[in-house]
Amino acid sequence: MARVEHALSAAVAQGLDQAAVAARLEALLARFTASTAAAADGDDAVDQLETATAEQVLDFIDNELGV
Structure with a gap:
């Protein structure tokens, strides 16, 4: 999670819209916590x-969240 925090700080430094990033992260969190049936998949995610590089996290944000 520290890497996610670092990647988000880097994204802010690059001028990404903080409100848009926050909204998309909230949507991701809602999807993540919405279903107990998907808990095993959530653990994998x-x-x-946790082991992703900052670049991988930013790619995830781009691909999954459309930021």
Whole structure:
């Protein structure tokens, strides 16, 4: 999660719209917590995010959140 925080700080430094990023992250969080049936998949996603590089997190944000 520290890497996500760092990647978001870098995104802000690059001039991305903070409100848009926040809204998309909130949507991602809602999807992440919406279904207990998807909990196993969510654990995999958390593991992937925890080991991801900043570039991978930004790619995830671009691809999954459309920012």
